Amino acid sequence: MKVAAWNVRGFNNPIKHSEVMNYIYENKLDLIALLETRVKQPNRRQSIFLRNILMEAQVISCLVRHFETNTDISLSFVYGSNDAAQREDLWDSLRSVASPNPWMVLADFNVVRCPEEKLSSNPPLLHEMLEFNSCVFYCHLDDISSSGCDMTWTNKQEPGARVWSKLDRVLVNASWISSFLGSHAIFHEAGISDHSPILVFISEDKKILKRFSFLNSWVEHPDFLTTVQNAWFSPIAGSPMFCLFKKLKFVKHALSKLHNKAFSNVSIRRAKLKNIQLSDSGSKYFFDKISERQHHQVLGAICDHTGVMQQGLDNVGVAFQGYYQSLLGEAKYVAGLDTVLIPSGPKISEEDTVGLIQAVSIEEIRDAVFSMDSNSSHGVDGFSAGFFKSAWSIVGGDLCRAVQSFFRTGKMAKQAN
Template structure:
């Protein structure tokens, strides 16, 4: 199914490149175990920025030991805003965003007495746009922690992988009287998720709407083009 092509080891991550035989694509997976020390995590952020320059389809998961927003933590001792900003800047520089998640809201708890207990979202699964395009049906389920203080992350990818045909935009679609309304309605469909996921989902909705428009108004277009090409060849001969 997959072949390991290369491995990159850092004190806070393991980065692996695989050859996915079904799609014949090289995919990159990075496993994270972030330091408890904010200064040491700066080295992790720099490493991720370097990896981002060398990958196409990329998914990254694990314990980052930092939240991306103050609302991702409940309890005493609020997180450092400076460290949160450093984490978010790394994600922005590396073109990474959270995958859609289901299940538990927080992934770690200190398991102390209720009055001093802390809940945080320290574990997460991120991906870049290339991953979303190639594997759009990737979902993450945050499972109950059980006896551990961390919740397991279950990543599921569409089982039956299909290589999709390249989508090409045709200018003739704009000749349709209801072209503008079709595109607007598809774009305005409500979508939940991260900013990157919303953009990807909206573009996907517009794509499906344009395909329906093509079938309705231009279903015989390929045949007409073929006939014209054959006629041109006859004339040239």
């Protein structure tokens, strides 16, 4: 499902009709709210397809049935007044309709949340930002994951008098994040207006796979080496490279179990002491913050290498794969070396030739591993150099055989890419 909002600054002009229709068609929108249309009475058409909850001068709230998940979602489309005193009515209205259902509040608030959201010689007023944020906190709302234009409005004046602000935004509550974790907003170029149109991808992706990451603190646990050894010496048949990555996979599961058994309580206690006191309301706040953090780590939409917007975690993954395939190309035949020209050019000595083609020794591999910082960045498998150094007596033999196999055959397992 896709929802959009756009302050079009007047909608009687047929040129704007075409621009908006193109935007709806190109993005395949299910629902769009047009703000500040100023449509004359003869041009109005009525089409009732939503259950209206609240209709006021600065906000229209409605209930929508999301058929894909059979979920009722609340949407509030905002057009905040330019007058701070009148915006107090808007804040009261939002507080009155704050919903436990998945709730999204979007469009033009006509005020920023922090000074960094306005580029101008005149900074935003502190009391206006405080009033806005007070309403946001009261309603348990937070900005949705987004991309595109950071500043969503400009006065389009000459460079010396130009003002940029983030007046348009999308806010959601914790229930929304729980139901539509992969949701993502895109702020497009303003086009015919001085405001950016907002396109929201409402994705039902809920399960985010957590990437394994080796913790050096596990090394200090008395059962660390025993856990690695029991997982490592499982019988596996295949090439040295295949066996290495298969055993690393077994170790991942074993160390994850060790972490859950011996370390998870410590992490939970630290988090609770830092954020909250133990209570029902505090626990809810704690888990809402976890969901909020997960949401902002999700990339819910992206343009693929052909310029088409892809939505949803699976499609985003395919877009990344397609980009690098187009960048790196595919395997194809390459003509061999010209053996006639090679002898006529510079050549290395026979001694250097022997050094280049001789087999890589176990000592060289070990020295390379132990020269690395134990706290260096993890590899694609989630293991750091600290793991291999601390468990070398167990894993060193298989690692050396895999590396030697690569230099001998020139073949790399796909798990290493």
